Amino acid sequence: MQMSFESVFLKAKQGEELSKEDIVCLLSADEHEQKALFELADEMRYKNHGDVVHLRGIIEFSNYCKRDCHYCGLRRSNDKIERYRMEIDELIEAAAGVKKMGFRTVVLQSGEDMWYSAERLSKVISAIKRDGNTAVTLSIGERTEGEYRLLKKSGADRFLLKHETSDGELFKRLRPGTDLKTRLECLKTLKKLGYQIGSGNIIGLPGQTLGSIAEDILIFKKLNADMIGIGPFIPHPNTPLKYSNRGSLELTLKTLAVTRLVLPKANLPATTALATLHPAGYELALSCGANVIMPNLTPMKFKSRYQIYPKKAGSDLEALKLTEKILNIINSMGRKAA
Numbered sequence: 001m002q003m004s005f006e007s008v009f010l011k012a013k014q015g016e017e018l019s020k021e022d023i024v025c026l027l028s029a030d031e032h033e034q035k036a037l038f039e040l041a042d043e044m045r046y047k048n049h050g051d052v053v054h055l056r057g058i059i060e061f062s063n064y065c066k067r068d069c070h071y072c073g074l075r076r077s078n079d080k081i082e083r084y085r086m087e088i089d090e091l092i093e094a095a096a097g098v099k100k101m102g103f104r105t106v107v108l109q110s111g112e113d114m115w116y117s118a119e120r121l122s123k124v125i126s127a128i129k130r131d132g133n134t135a136v137t138l139s140i141g142e143r144t145e146g147e148y149r150l151l152k153k154s155g156a157d158r159f160l161l162k163h164e165t166s167d168g169e170l171f172k173r174l175r176p177g178t179d180l181k182t183r184l185e186c187l188k189t190l191k192k193l194g195y196q197i198g199s200g201n202i203i204g205l206p207g208q209t210l211g212s213i214a215e216d217i218l219i220f221k222k223l224n225a226d227m228i229g230i231g232p233f234i235p236h237p238n239t240p241l242k243y244s245n246r247g248s249l250e251l252t253l254k255t256l257a258v259t260r261l262v263l264p265k266a267n268l269p270a271t272t273a274l275a276t277l278h279p280a281g282y283e284l285a286l287s288c289g290a291n292v293i294m295p296n297l298t299p300m301k302f303k304s305r306y307q308i309y310p311k312k313a314g315s316d317l318e319a320l321k322l323t324e325k326i327l328n329i330i331n332s333m334g335r336k337a338a
């Protein structure tokens with residue numbers, strides 16, 4: 001049955017459950033319809049989160065990765081990248097700097113770098129948690145249940161592991177040696193261990209369909225994800241997808257808005273990838289459902305080397321300047337940083 005945007009929009013407005021077909025219909029919104037969609041998502045964000053924009057400081061502590069994902073500049077086959085790995089003490093010191101700037105969440109992010117064992121990471125987490133009022137989020141990829149357990153025991157609070165795409169075949173093709181089922185199992189294990197979990201997807205992967213984006217949103221819901229990162233695909237010149245088109249700004253924003261309607265309580269970041277795709281990316285995302293920004297506070301000497309995609313927004317700014325810029329954006333929109 002062909003459904004009209006108006007009828008699905010009304011369903012969403014009344015908080016009714018949306019089917020895959022409903023979601024595809026909303027993702028297909030034309031320019032006029034998308035305006036209404038963004039306004040509704042913004043309203044929903046306000047109702048559930050008020051005007052607060054949560055800031056979470058990221059430190060990208062290693063760009064080594066054992067994986068070979070076709071869309072990522074950190075892939076192990078990229079021999080043009082200058083690899084780095086912060087020392088344990090250096091990382092603890094960088095996290096202390098982030099806390100000193102007033103951030104109450106430190107996000108530790110890396111490629112799948114096995115040098116950083118759960119034991120080594122535990123030392124870092126324990127040091128960060130010593131003050132008793134900082135949350136630690138990990139974004140380090142797929143590990144064993146035992147490792148996730150140890151990291152939780154050391155104090156980690158949250159874990160980000162984007163499922164990237166709900167299309168199992170596409171997942172396998174773009175992430176050789178891994179599969180969607182294992183990824184989703186990891187997320188379930190993390191949840192079982194008591195982590196707040198974050199997932200996310202990439203909009204515009206070659207071969208992706210609106211149907212698979214709708215499935216992504218239904219997976220976020222099924223996982224009851226606390227945080228959902230939605231960013232456009234941006235091709236990296238040293239990857240097999242270098243000649244592919246970028247993801248669309250409109251479709252990324254529509255996915256964000258529909259995700260807000262389906263998961264009103266979730267934390268949705270205005271992603272750096274969106275800010276890289278469009279100079280007003282943060283503002284646009286904050287206007288259609290986003291309520292979080294995660295400034296990249298990696299020390300300057302490493303920052304430009306963490307290139308999942310090129311020319312990442314903010315990679316030329318040191319921590320204080322970038323934070324100031326983001327605070328200005330938040331204030332200029334009448335929102336409050338927390």
Ligand code: SF4
Pocket residue numbers: 065066067068069072073074075076110111112141308
């Ligand atoms: S997407 Fe993640 S796992 Fe894949 S190559 Fe990049 S950093 Fe490694």
